[in-house]
Amino acid sequence: MHEADDIIDVNCLSDADVSVAHECELVAVSFDYAVDDEAASCVLGKDYCSFADLIVSPRTEGDLVAQVHDERIHAVAFGADGHGLAFGNQPADFLHHKSLIFDNSAHAVSKIIKFDRIRIKFPIFERFMKNSFKYTVAGHTFCLTLPEGFSSEEYLKPYEPFASPDADGALFSLTLQAVSSLREKATGKVRECLNDEAPYFWIFQEADGRFSFGFSYTKKHPDCLLFCSEDFTENVVYIAEAGAQRYAEFALSNAVMLLYTFCTAPYDTLMVHASVIAHEGSGYMFLGRSGTGKSTHSSLWLNHIAYTSLLNDDNPVVRYMDGRAVVFGTPWSGKTPCYKNESMPLGGVVRLSQAPYNMIARLAPLQSFASLMPACSCMRWDGRSVAALHKAVEKVISVVPCWHLECLPDEAAAVLCNSTVKR
Secondary structure, three states: OOOHHHOOOOOOOOOOOOOOOOOOOOOOEEEEEEEOOEEEEEEEOOOOOOOOOOEEOOOOOEEEEEEEEOOEEEEEEEEEOOEEEEEEOOHHHOOOOOOOOOOOOOOOOOOEOOOOOOEEOOHHHHHHOOOEEEEEEOOEEEEEEOOOOOOHHHHOHHHHHHEOOOOOOOOEEEEEEEEOOHHHOOOOEEEEEEOOOOOEEEEEEOOOOOEEEEEEOOOOOOOEEEEEOOOOOEEEEEEEHHHHHHHHHHHHHHHHHHHHHHHHHHHOEEEEOOEEEEEOOEEEEEEOOOOOOHHHHHHHHHHHOOOEEEEEOOOOEEEEEOOEEEEEOOOOOOOOOOOOOOEEEEEEEEEEEEOOOOEEEEOOHHHHHHHHHHHEOOOOOOHHHHHHHHHHHHHHHHHOOEEEEEEOOOHHHHHHHHHHHOO
């Protein structure tokens, strides 16, 4: 093992070229191997050459495993307890490593305690990760990985406007995997099956207290299963091979929204069940129970209020930033294909309810909190997430006026709402 000051060069840059860097405590790995009968050595550490052409992996922590096979580096895996990244010549040789491996001429393998990112230059790794994509929604970046043969154009089309391949780091990563049967994936006991209509949300709890999740079109059984690392940064969603074409997009969309909601909660970020229109530089968000007419009211603005456009029709994101609330378009817009990577100040929040007349009233702070809170997604069984949700909602309603509109589905309702919220 080299000392920190000695980690300067790597003397082997061939097919087995591997580099690792992290930005916390310096950790190095040294091992020797042969390439074309010539001896070579490799040092992995912070001061390894230039990072300009290195691929940035999702954030992780755990053990570094280096395996030498037939006097060549055969596979390297990063992760904890078998979870994380793995790459090499044959997947069967490196998946699910749970301990350090010493083989042939490997000199040493050091445990990585904690780091922010790994940078890797490895031709085989590039092929392995070719189906990995980074996206940034409302300033938060995440990474999605599809199985071989799954096209991003087919399954990740709504995310294209949010692509950010050069973004640094990621809040979380999600890998889609197809298996022969979901029954082979053990889950804990069913804690709850939520929602009054599809998608149904299943919560499983293991004996050790950890959670796994499922999503389905019916209440009979989950159609996909989501397994998460303890901090929700490394995640896998499984679908059955027999229904892969049908369930891939369904599994990805629901899993990403759940993970996004949890991982962004500490950053004053709200995912809201709402429809949002953009009008004269501001966004106006319409809340209401399913079937109330959120989309209908947005369409009334589009048809009767000049200079209006649709930002999102189902799940916009609101962030409290620098003393103001900003609303963002997202890849999640329900049945309306409106995937805009745009943002603007949030000018008002309007809760709708059906009535045989049109009347609008400004809500007091407590009423505003009670109006916005139920529309926000949250892991309500997790105390920290709930606390973060409450704080974010309080901040948003402190700077954004909230209203209650009792209305008919007509032009007059849109005109009344527009003239009132813009005062």
